Amino acid sequence: xxxLHLVTQVVDEVCGIFGDMGFARAVGPEAEDERHxxxxxxxxxDHPAIDAQDSFYLGPDALLRTxxxxxxxxxxxxxxxxxxxxxxGQCYRRDTFDPSHSPVFEQxxxxxxxxxxxxxxxxxxLATFARRFFGPKTRVRFSPSxxxxxxxSADMAASxxxxxxxxxxxxxxxxxxxxxxxxxxxxxVLENCGVDPERYTGFAWGMGPQRLAMVRxxxxxxxxxxESDVRFLAQFAGGGR
Numbered sequence: 001x002x003x004l005h006l007v008t009q010v011v012d013e014v015c016g017i018f019g020d021m022g023f024a025r026a027v028g029p030e031a032e033d034e035r036h037x038x039x040x041x042x043x044x045x046d047h048p049a050i051d052a053q054d055s056f057y058l059g060p061d062a063l064l065r066t067x068x069x070x071x072x073x074x075x076x077x078x079x080x081x082x083x084x085x086x087x088x089g090q091c092y093r094r095d096t097f098d099p100s101h102s103p104v105f106e107q108x109x110x111x112x113x114x115x116x117x118x119x120x121x122x123x124x125x126l127a128t129f130a131r132r133f134f135g136p137k138t139r140v141r142f143s144p145s146x147x148x149x150x151x152x153s154a155d156m157a158a159s160x161x162x163x164x165x166x167x168x169x170x171x172x173x174x175x176x177x178x179x180x181x182x183x184x185x186x187x188x189v190l191e192n193c194g195v196d197p198e199r200y201t202g203f204a205w206g207m208g209p210q211r212l213a214m215v216r217x218x219x220x221x222x223x224x225x226x227e228s229d230v231r232f233l234a235q236f237a238g239g240g241r
Contacts, residue, residue: 003237006217007106007225010209011088014108017132018086021125023110026085028071030092033061036070040192041149056092056103064092069149072111072204076193081200082114088209099221106209111185113195113202119152119184122203126156126182133212134161141176150183150204162218170218177215180207 004012015025038050048054056064071087088108095101112125123142130138138161142154158179160171167173182205187197210222217236219225224232 003233005225005233006213006236007209009236010213010216011106011108014129014133014207014209014212015086015088017129018110020132021084021128023084023086023112026071026075026087027089028065028068028074028087030065030090031058031062032065032070034063036073037063037065037067040073040189041069042186042188042192043148047148054094056094065089066093067091067206068107068109069204069206072109072149073189073193075111076113076190076195081195081202083202084110084112084114086110097223099223102210102222102226105222107206108209109204109206111202111204113185113190113200115200117201117203119203122182122184125203126180126205130156130158130179134158134216137164139165140179142182145181145183147181147183149186149189151186153181153183156180156182156205161216170215179212180205182206 038047043050055066058064068087068089068091075083075085086108087110088106090104091107092104095103097103127140130140139159141157145153145155147153156179157176159165160168160175160177162168162170163175165175167175171177182203185202185204190197190200210225213219214222
C-alpha cells in the first residue's frame with residue numbers, strides 16, 4: 001500500500017497549523033519572471049542571487065523560482081489586505097546535492113498583511129506554531145538577520161525537542177535548532193504591490209519542511225527523501241510522528 005511522503009506529511013501539518021490560525025493556502029507558478037522572483041521583493045539589481053550561477057534560467061526573463069516568495073507578490077497584487085496566506089511549493093537553486101543541500105526542495109512560507117500588525121503579532125504567531133509542531137514546552141528565540149524583503153529581519157530557533165534544550169547531537173550541543181527565517185514586510189515590498197505602507201504592515205516567514213522532518217525524526221541525509229527507498233519510506237507511511 002502507498003502513503004504520503006514524509007515531506008508531504010510535514011507540509012500538510014504545517015499548513016494545517018497555520019490554517020487553524022486563519023491562514024489560507026496560496027500557490028503560484030514554478031516558472032517565474034525576474035520582477036516577481038527578485039525585484040518586487042526589494043532585491044537590488046546586482047544581488048548575487050540573480051546571477052545565472054545561482055539560479056536556473058529558462059530564458060532572458062524567465063527562471064525557475066528560487067523561493068516561494070513570488071506568491072506573496074502575486075497575492076498582494078490580486079487581493080487587497082487583510083491577507084493571511086501560507087504558501088507551500090517547490091523551489092530551485094544551483095546547490096550541490098549533498099547531505100544537507102538539494103537543487104530542488106520544498107519550502108513553506110507565510111504572509112500576513114493588515115492594519116495594525118506589529119512585531120508582537122509576528123512573534124506570537126510563530127511561537128504558537130513552534131509549540132504546536134515541536135511540543136507545548138518548546139521555547140523560541142529570535143536573532144537579528146537580513147533578508148531584502150523584510151525589515152527588521154530575524155532567524156527563529158526552537159529549543160531542541162530531542163534533548164529538551166540540554167544539548168545533544170541533533171542540536172549540535174547548543175540546545176537550539178534553527179527553524180525559519182522571518183521578519184516584518186519591508187515597506188518597499190508593499191509599495192511595489194500597490195499597498196499603502198503608511199496604512200498597512202505585515203510579517204512573513206519561510207521554512208524548509210525537509211529540515212523540519214530531519215530534526216523531528218533524526219534523519220541525517222536529505223538525499224534519503226529523493227531515493228525512493230521503500231525501506232526508508234515505509235517507516236513513515238502511517239502519517240504519524
